[in-house]
Amino acid sequence: MLEKELFGIDNHVHSGLNFDKYEKIAVKVTGDNPPPGFNKFEDANLHPCMKENIALARYTVPTPVQKHSISIVTANRDLMACAQTGSGKTAAFLIPTCSAIFGQAQQLISRARPGDYHFKSRPLVLILAPTRELCCQIFDEARRFCYRSMLRPCAVYGGAGVHGQIKELDRGCDILVATPGRLCDLIDRGKIDLSHLRYLVLDEADRMLDMGFESVIRDVVENKGKDGTRLKNRTTLMYSATFPREIRALARDFLKPNYLFLKVGRIGGTTTDITQKVMWVEESEKRERLKQLLMSQPPCRTLIFVDTKRAADSLDHYLFQSKLPSTSIHGDRSQMEREDALLAFKKGTCPILVATAVVARGIDIKNVMHVVNYDMPPNIDEYIHRIGRTARVGNAGLASSFFNNSSTGIARDLTKLLVECKQEVPEFL
Numbered sequence: 386m387l388e389k390e391l392f393g394i395d396n397h398v399h400s401g402l403n404f405d406k407y408e409k410i411a412v413k414v415t416g417d418n419p420p421p422g423f424n425k426f427e428d429a430n431l432h433p434c435m436k437e438n439i440a441l442a443r444y445t446v447p448t449p450v451q452k453h454s455i456s457i458v459t460a461n462r463d464l465m466a467c468a469q470t471g472s473g474k475t476a477a478f479l480i481p482t483c484s485a486i487f488g489q490a491q492q493l494i495s496r497a498r499p500g501d502y503h504f505k506s507r508p509l510v511l512i513l514a515p516t517r518e519l520c521c522q523i524f525d526e527a528r529r530f531c532y533r534s535m536l537r538p539c540a541v542y543g544g545a546g547v548h549g550q551i552k553e554l555d556r557g558c559d560i561l562v563a564t565p566g567r568l569c570d571l572i573d574r575g576k577i578d579l580s581h582l583r584y585l586v587l588d589e590a591d592r593m594l595d596m597g598f599e600s601v602i603r604d605v606v607e608n609k610g611k612d613g614t615r616l617k618n619r620t621t622l623m624y625s626a627t628f629p630r631e632i633r634a635l636a637r638d639f640l641k642p643n644y645l646f647l648k649v650g651r652i653g654g655t656t657t658d659i660t661q662k663v664m665w666v667e668e669s670e671k672r673e674r675l676k677q678l679l680m681s682q683p684p685c686r687t688l689i690f691v692d693t694k695r696a697a698d699s700l701d702h703y704l705f706q707s708k709l710p711s712t713s714i715h716g717d718r719s720q721m722e723r724e725d726a727l728l729a730f731k732k733g734t735c736p737i738l739v740a741t742a743v744v745a746r747g748i749d750i751k752n753v754m755h756v757v758n759y760d761m762p763p764n765i766d767e768y769i770h771r772i773g774r775t776a777r778v779g780n781a782g783l784a785s786s787f788f789n790n791s792s793t794g795i796a797r798d799l800t801k802l803l804v805e806c807k808q809e810v811p812e813f814l
Contacts (some may be wrong), residue, residue, distance in 0.1 A: 390443075391529045412449045416645035420460040422452035430459045432487035435480060438532050446471035450649045454622075455481045458584075463644035464622045465636045469773065472649060474588070474624050475526050481585040482622075483530045486559065488755065505578040506554040508561035512586040513602065514744060515525050515593045516564065517542035518727065523562045523588065536560060541567045542725075544720040551576055565593065572605075579605070582619050586697070587639075590625040591632055591766075599631070606639055624644040626773075627766050658776035659784050661808045665800065666787040672700070675759060679737065683786045685754035686730065689739045690771050692760040700759065701739045711737035732751035742767065750774060765798035 412422075422431050426439050426447055447455070450468040457464050458481035481760055486509050512519050512527075524540035531538055536558040536774065541550045547570065554576055561568075561577070571577045585606065593602060606621075622640050625632050628777045635642065668676045679687065690696050694715040701713035712735040729735040731750060738750075742762075751774045762768045768786075776784025786812075787795075800814045 386636065391532055394762075409646075410650050411447050412453060413535060413648045414453055414457075414645055415648070416462075417643055419645050420456045420462070421452075422456050423447070423807055424452065429455055431480065431484045432535055435484040435530065438530050439480065439723060441532070442529050443478065443641075448477075450647070451473055451477045451480070453647050453649075454478065457621060457645050457647065458620065459485070460618055461620050463620060464625045465628075465632075465640060466622070466649070467626065468624070468647075468649035469626060469769075469811055475523055476530075476626065478512070478586050478588070479523070479530050482586065483534075483560065483715070486536060487534050488599040494669070504555060504556040505576060506561070507578045507581040507673050507807050508539075509580055509581060510560040510584040510586070511568075511579060512560070512562045512588060513565055513593065513605070513784055514562060514588045514734050515596055515598065517544050518723065519589065520562045520564055521724070527560050528563065531560065541571060543567045544653060544670075544723075547571070565598045565605065568605060571800070574748040582588065585619055585621045585639075586682065587623045590623050590635060591627045591629065592770075594631050594635075599635075602649070603638075614721065626770060659772055659782045659804060659806070660774065661784045661786070661806065663786045663788050663803070663811050663814065665789060665811070665813050667789055668791070671759060672703055674787065675700075675757065676704070676709070679704075679709055682755060682783075684736065686733065686750070686752055687737045687755040687757060688730075688750065688753050688774050689737065689757040689759050690762070691739060691741060694741055696760065697739045699739055704737060704739070709737055710735050712741040713740060715741040718779075742771075754782055756782065756784045758784070761786060761788060761792035761795060763794065765795060765802060768795065768799065769802070 394700070395448065410790040420554060424447070426444060429436075429447075431439075450466060450472045452697060454464060454466055458478065466474070466477070478623075512523055514523060518541045520540045524538055527538035536559045537557045539550070539553050539558040540562045541554070543566050547567070550567075551571070551574075554571070568577065572579070587602065587742035593599070605665035619643075621641070623632070623636055623640070636646075664674075691701070696719050697713040697715045701711050704711040712729050714723050714726045718726070726735070727750070730738040737758075756772050756775045758768070759770060762771060772782075775784060796814050800810055803810045803814075
């Protein structure tokens with residue numbers, strides 16, 4: 386039953402017809418003596434149990450970021466990786482970190498004794514992520530890769546009861562997935578000790594900086610996770626879709642001097658598997674135009690982005706009244722409401738999801754065919770991350786964007802991106 390739950394068809398992303406294009410994506414590894422990549426998971430230096438779990442998860446051919454990231458992490462090198470969304474980054478860090486501690490779980494796992502209120506979880510792997518949704522996604526993947534081992538992954542994040550999360554930590558935690566705020570809270574409560582860390586992963590590092598988490602991350606890495614006897618043995622990995630100055634500063638401060646820089650494709654780029662359609666739509670005409678757009682397309686899993694929480698609820702209500710099966714998600718929803726909405730979307734009972742930017746980064750909702758920018762994002766990086774929810778792992782996808790006078794700030798960068806991706810550029814741009 387557990388195997389069916391972890392590896393069933395609902396958790397399987399089919400590689401698309403364009404997956405072979407991944408072989409043509411430019412890959413560059415910068416740094417001294419980088420280990421070579423591999424072309425088959427069978428050739429990777431991984432624990433046999435991990436290779437079995439990879440097969441169960443139906444991972445057949447590694448993506449470029451996986452080919453090189455897994456080899457680099459297995460060689461215990463610090464890494465700064467930049468790759469487009471939908472490129473398989475989550476597996477690229479989970480596979481090698483989990484594999485490295487397979488077979489050692491029995492002597493590594495610590496458990497609370499009954500009545501021991503001073504117990505601290507001492508995870509070996511810490512993965513920091515910007516949102517609770519991304520935490521849950523990474524946790525689900527970690528469960529699959531830890532199958533048939535004694536390793537226990539846990540997830541801690543805001544918006545959910547802290548006492549339930551403490552109970553899970555007390556049962557043992559080897560791989561911890563956390564948002565920065567909740568992690569600091571539990572460290573300050575004396576429930577987590579980071580001195581035994583062997584791997585630290587910062588996922589969607591640029592997004593965490595955008596959300597104002599830099600000081601919290603620095604506190605975790607430089608103070609709360611510091612132990613002179615163990616720090617030198619820790620491997621640190623950073624994954625980001627963009628590489629601005631702030632990310633370069635983090636890499637310089639957190640990574641060992643001999644770290645490797647992995648670039649897959651153009652930094653801040655998007656995939657040519659996405660057909661991008663930009664149309665002029667006045668603000669007053671958006672609702673009707675959206676309804677026409679949805680009804681003109683074959684029914685498919687569609688993700689619609691809006692600017693505000695109020696707009697998400699209002700548009701969801703309009704679509705529901707128009708007999709279009711929709712749901713919505715935003716930051717004011719309770720954790721249970723957000724999880725219920727995502728589940729309905731993933732299962733197809735509500736194949737239209739209206740969302741604010743809370744799910745725009747890093748969430749791998751499987752088999753999304755259509756993304757709609759009902760409200761245009763403020764910059765090209767946000768645009769790239771939004772449309773990157775479709776065309777995952779070589780699948781084709783459609784991105785429709787409503788453009789008007791309020792969107793002119795993004796026009797120049799959008800034109801450049803459309804030209805680069807060989808997409809139609811409308812005259813109004």
